[in-house]
Amino acid sequence: xxxxxxxxxxxxxxxxxxxxxxxxxxxxxxxxxxxxxxxxxxxxxxxxxxxxxxxxxxxxxxxxxxxxxxxxxxxxxxxxxxxxxxxxxxxxxxxxxxxxxxxxxxxxxxxxxxxxxxxxxxxxxxxxxxxxxxxxxxxxxxxxxxxxxxxxxxxxxxxxxxxxxxxxxxxxxxxxxxxxxxxxxxxxxxxxxxxxxxxxxxxxxxxxxxxxxxxxxxxxxxxxxxxxxxxxxxxxxxxxxxxxxxxxxxxxxxxxxxxxxxxxxxxxxxxxxxxxxxxxxxxxxxxxxxxxxxxxxxxxxxxxxxxxxxxxxxxxxxxxxxxxxxxxxxxxxxxxxxxxxxxxxxxxxxxxxxxxxxxxxxxxxxxxxxxxxxxxxxxxxxxxxxxxxxxxxxxxxxxxxxxxxxxxxxxxxxxxxxxxxxxx
RNA sequence: GUGGGUGUAGCUCAGUUGGUUAGAGUGCCGGGUUGUGGCCCCGGAGGUCGAGGGUUCAAAUCCCUUCACUCACCCCA
Numbered sequence: 001x002x003x004x005x006x007x008x009x010x011x012x013x014x015x016x017x018x019x020x021x022x023x024x025x026x027x028x029x030x031x032x033x034x035x036x037x038x039x040x041x042x043x044x045x046x047x048x049x050x051x052x053x054x055x056x057x058x059x060x061x062x063x064x065x066x067x068x069x070x071x072x073x074x075x076x077x078x079x080x081x082x083x084x085x086x087x088x089x090x091x092x093x094x095x096x097x098x099x100x101x102x103x104x105x106x107x108x109x110x111x112x113x114x115x116x117x118x119x120x121x122x123x124x125x126x127x128x129x130x131x132x133x134x135x136x137x138x139x140x141x142x143x144x145x146x147x148x149x150x151x152x153x154x155x156x157x158x159x160x161x162x163x164x165x166x167x168x169x170x171x172x173x174x175x176x177x178x179x180x181x182x183x184x185x186x187x188x189x190x191x192x193x194x195x196x197x198x199x200x201x202x203x204x205x206x207x208x209x210x211x212x213x214x215x216x217x218x219x220x221x222x223x224x225x226x227x228x229x230x231x232x233x234x235x236x237x238x239x240x241x242x243x244x245x246x247x248x249x250x251x252x253x254x255x256x257x258x259x260x261x262x263x264x265x266x267x268x269x270x271x272x273x274x275x276x277x278x279x280x281x282x283x284x285x286x287x288x289x290x291x292x293x294x295x296x297x298x299x300x301x302x303x304x305x306x307x308x309x310x311x312x313x314x315x316x317x318x319x320x321x322x323x324x325x326x327x328x329x330x331x332x333x334x335x336x337x338x339x340x341x342x343x344x345x346x347x348x349x350x351x352x353x354x355x356x357x358x359x360x361x362x363x364x365x366x367x368x369x370x371x372x373x374x375x376x377x378x379x380x381x382x383x384x385x386x387x388x389x390x391x392x393x394x395x396x397x398x399x400x401x402x403x404x405x406x407x408x409x410x411x412x413x414x415x416x417x418x419x420x421x422x423x424x
Numbered sequence: 425g426u427g428g429g430u431g432u433a434g435c436u437c438a439g440u441u442g443g444u445u446a447g448a449g450u451g452c453c454g455g456g457u458u459g460u461g462g463c464c465c466c467g468g469a470g471g472u473c474g475a476g477g478g479u480u481c482a483a484a485u486c487c488c489u490u491c492a493c494u495c496a497c498c499c500c501a
Contacts, residue, residue: 005492060499064425082501111501116425118495127501194498210497260500269501283501307501331460366453368461381460395460402460 009115009123011309019323020312024155025108028128031151035143037104037130042086044110048076054085054294056261058201065113079112083129084262084287084303085294091133092296102134108308120310131303136288138235141266141302142242148282148304149248152270156316160281163253164243164268166236167204168228170289173264176227177203183221190217204257223254232265239266262287266302272314281314282306327417329371330357331364333383341382344410353417372397378417380405 006012013021029039048068055062067079080086087105090096096103108128115121130148132140145162152160168176180203188196192211199206206218228236243250250268258267267285284304291299328348332341338359345355356374358367364381371379379395386392391404394416405413 008492065499113500115499116497117493118497121500125501129501205499208499280501305501310501364460366461370461372461379461393460397461 007123009117011122011124015323017312020315021308024308024312024315025128027155028106028108028151031147031154032106032130035104035147037106037147040087040090040105040107041109042080042083042090042107044080044112045077046080046086046089048078050085050089050294051078051081054088054262054290055082059260061113061260065115067112067114081113082111082260082305083107083109083127084131084290084305087129087131087303088133088291088294088296088301091131092291092294097134097297097299100134102132102140104130104132106130120307120313122309126308128306128308129303131301133291133301134299136235136265136286136300138238138266139242141235141239141286142246142248144284144302144304145239145243145250145268146246146248148270148284148306152281152306152311155311157272157281157311157314158316159272161271162248162250162268163256163271164239164250164266165253165256166225166228166232166265167258167263167267167285168224168232169264172227172229172232173224176222176224179222179227180204184217187217190214207255207257218255224257225252225254235265258283258285262290262293264288268304280307281310324354325375325377326354326356327377328353328355328413329367329374329376329379330355331367331371331379331381332358333364333381334361336387337382337384340387340407344380344407347410348414348417351414353414380413382407 032039048066051066052062057063061081066081068076071077087107091103091105106129108126110124110126112124114123117123130144132144145164149160149162167173181199184191184199184203184206188199190213191199191206192209192214195206195209195211195214198209204224206214207221209215209218225236240250240252253269256267256269263285265286265288268283269280270282271279272281282304284302286300286302288300289298290301291297328345330341330345332338338357338361341357345357348355356371356376358370368379376397379397380392381395382392386407390407392407393402394405394413395402405416
């Protein structure tokens with residue numbers, strides 16, 4: 001009978017990797033707390049309608065990548081493909097906007113998209129999301145970006161490129177869109193098959209195409225920045241001015257666009273060459289129309305999403321945390337000694353120390369081997385003799401120094417272990 | 425959804441133009457040496473060669489199908 005494996009694109013995160021994950025998550029919590037960003041936890045499952053409205057009916061995510069099913073009650077439900085729509089739903093549903101003029105929220109967890117897996121892309125993947133809701137002050141944009149860069153540096157990332165652009169607003173973007181479409185209208189033959197399709201659905205995305213012919217064609221195309229309205233232009237200039245003030249280097253990428261419909265004005269991306277084709281670690285931007293689109297008041301917002309798998313895969317060695325090594329290994333020879341070791345190790349654990357013991361009746365040599373492999377700081381050896389005399393040798397694994405401890409007073413033992421602990 | 429690459433021991437991989445009982449390193453188990461662990465030495469266990477079918481006297485090797493993994497397109501974090 002064939003063994004059962006995990007679902008395609010759904011990965012196990014094994015104990016040897018979880019320390020890295022915790023390190024990233026804990027760093028995020030610490031950094032975000034300094035900036036007054038509070039955690040919000042949202043469900044993994046939402047009504048399908050939320051994503052249809054929030055992300056856009058015509059996007060690939062909604063059209064063909066969502067895990068959607070008909071619930072027994074008759075509702076169509078969907079495993080969340082992103083977090084922003086849910087966060088705003090919760091923000092509106094609980095009227096958080098009545099409590100404070102600006103809500104800074106973060107959440108982290110798995111997202112689900114049924115794409116073909118490849119490097120840096122999985123069907124279940126994890127994001128860290130931050131949303132600043134309530135104000136459209138350009139200082140908010142710059143603060144969010146500043147915090148993002150600060151966080152990425154704090155987890156040890158280097159060689160990052162921050163690119164920003166403005167996508168305009170519902171007042172000025174339609175005009176640009178028309179302009180672009182008419183520019184491309186007579187050049188359709190020069191475009192690849194995909195781009196011809198995009199011409200009808202989402203012409204801005206042609207800027208992202210990697211095909212040689214399309215790149216040449218788009219090179220002469222009008223750019224959004226030349227068409228945005230005065231308000232959007234002023235907003236974008238202010239964002240840049242504040243980024244300068246905060247010493248955050250960036251590059252204006254006049255060709256950068258977004259895949260999701262809800263983005264307005266400021267858009268940004270952090271990329272790296274270390275990730276292969278999926279080179280975006282972070283994408284984000286302003287979405288001033290989204291809360292209203294989801295049935296709430298007209299409240300502005302801006303946010304970003306970090307791809308945690310991508311972030312972790314580009315972390316330099318040594319920057320990540322590690323799982324704690326045991327303080328003590330208790331080697332035992334014989335059933336009685338093993339019983340004693342069992343009682344002692346569990347009491348030590350309950351007192352806050354990390355203790356390991358051997359359950360098999362292997363020889364001392366192989367027990368020592370295991371203690372060494374586990375990276376234990378001390379090994380205590382208990383045999384018939386030790387039980388009789390009441391003293392057992394405690395060996396320091398790195399230095400090799402050895403001394404006897406009284407088995408009758410585990411407090412002494414625990415004191416020795418603790419002093420060592422504070423010293424290291 | 426479309427294309428390329430790869431599936432041999434727990435892990436990383438050899439396996440020549442098809443040719444006896446399919447190998448190495450590492451890990452695991454046992455033993456020797458060592459002051460009770462790291463180094464070294466000896467021995468041992470472990471493989472439906474991804475799966476199914478075909479060609480052949482003979483298939484890990486050639487052909488077809490299928491599945492999985494992987495990279496890229498698409499899309500996006």
